[in-house]
Amino acid sequence: DVKVTQSSRYLVKRTGEKVFLECVQDMDHENMFWYRQDPGLGLRLIYFSYDVKMKEKGDIPEGYSVSREKKERFSLILESASTNQTSMYLCASTTAQGSNSPLHFGNGTRLTVT
Amino acid sequence: GNSVTQMEGPVTLSEEAFLTINCTYTATGYPSLFWYVQYPGEGLQLLLKATKADDKGSNKGFEATYRKETTSFHLEKGSVQVSDSAVYFCALSVGGSTLGRLYFGRGTQLTVWP
Numbered sequence: 001d002v003k004v005t006q007s008s009r010y011l012v013k014r015t016g017e018k019v020f021l022e023c024v025q026d027m028d029h030e031n032m033f034w035y036r037q038d039p040g041l042g043l044r045l046i047y048f049s050y051d052v053k054m055k056e057k058g059d060i061p062e063g064y065s066v067s068r069e070k071k072e073r074f075s076l077i078l079e080s081a082s083t084n085q086t087s088m089y090l091c092a093s094t095t096a097q098g099s100n101s102p103l104h105f106g107n108g109t110r111l112t113v114t
Numbered sequence: 115g116n117s118v119t120q121m122e123g124p125v126t127l128s129e130e131a132f133l134t135i136n137c138t139y140t141a142t143g144y145p146s147l148f149w150y151v152q153y154p155g156e157g158l159q160l161l162l163k164a165t166k167a168d169d170k171g172s173n174k175g176f177e178a179t180y181r182k183e184t185t186s187f188h189l190e191k192g193s194v195q196v197s198d199s200a201v202y203f204c205a206l207s208v209g210g211s212t213l214g215r216l217y218f219g220r221g222t223q224l225t226v227w228p
Contacts, residue, residue: 004157033215042203042220043158058215090157101207102148103216105157 003027006091006106013113019078021109023091030095032074033103034058034066037088049074081113116141120204120219127194127226135189135222137178137204145206147171147180147187148216152201161189161202194226 007022025032031050035043035058045058047066055066063085067075074093078085088110092103121136139145146165150158162171167182176191187204204219 035218040220043216043218045215048215092158102160102163103150103158105159107155107157 004091004093004104004106006089006109008109009107011109011111013078013081013111015082015113017078017081017113019081019111019113021076021078021089021091021111023074023076023106024072025074025093025104026072027093027095027104028071029093029104030071031093032068033092033094034064034074034076035090035092036060037090037108043090046076081111083113085111086113087111116145116206116208116217118204118206118217118219120202120222122220123223125222125224127224129196129226129228130193131226133189133191133194133198133224135202135204135224137187137189137219139185139187139204139206141185141206141208143208145208147178148205148207149176149178149187149189150203150205150218152203152221154200158203194224196226196228199224199226 004025013019033048034046037043044060049055049068065077088108090108091106094101094103118139148163149161151161152158162173164171164180170179178187178189201221203221205216
């Protein structure tokens with residue numbers, strides 16, 4: 001089974017801190033994604049990557065950046081955390097084999113910014 | 115553009131009741147359609163999918179039929195169980211430059227009472 005592992009289940013950070021959320025997948029997937037999940041808004045795409053060192057902006061990239069130095073790892077970076085970035089963050093991966101390949105999700109990181 | 119609209123929750127049912135969660139979509143090109151489920155404290159997992167018109171996806175007693183004429187992919191189950199309590203997300207994927215990316219609905223919370 002595919003495993004997508006997010007390094008932390010819960011994080012509490014202060015406003016202005018630089019925050020790193022880490023995600024690792026073990027199935028050699030080319031595509032990786034970062035979503036945030038908020039009540040009533042569903043999942044919104046922040047960034048995604050189709051290959052090492054490649055990144056694409058999603059729908060809400062402002063205040064975030066990403067890093068993909070190795071195929072299995074995709075990091076989300078909050079350059080200067082703000083309270084409106086308090087949310088559940090979900091990482092996902094999939095193969096590059098067409099549009100009907102399902103996403104495999106990690107269990108999420110619940111981030112609180114105070 | 116690409117978007118998914120699903121019925122708002124929460125939905126509350128008694129065990130063994132019939133479930134329908136409506137989902138409609140707009141898409142450029144020919145999308146693949148998915149239902150994902152999120153159990154409490156977990157990430158999303160694929161429930162079922164359909165990749166072309168008139169396909170029926172099914173899993174764990176849930177079904178959904180890809181209706182191109184009505185741009186719909188409604189989720190149904192004939193007899194729900196307490197263990198089906200979760201949040202359900204309808205999603206679509208298209209090819210091209212957004213290969214692998216999913217567009218999600220806002221999610222529908224289902225609670226089943228014994």
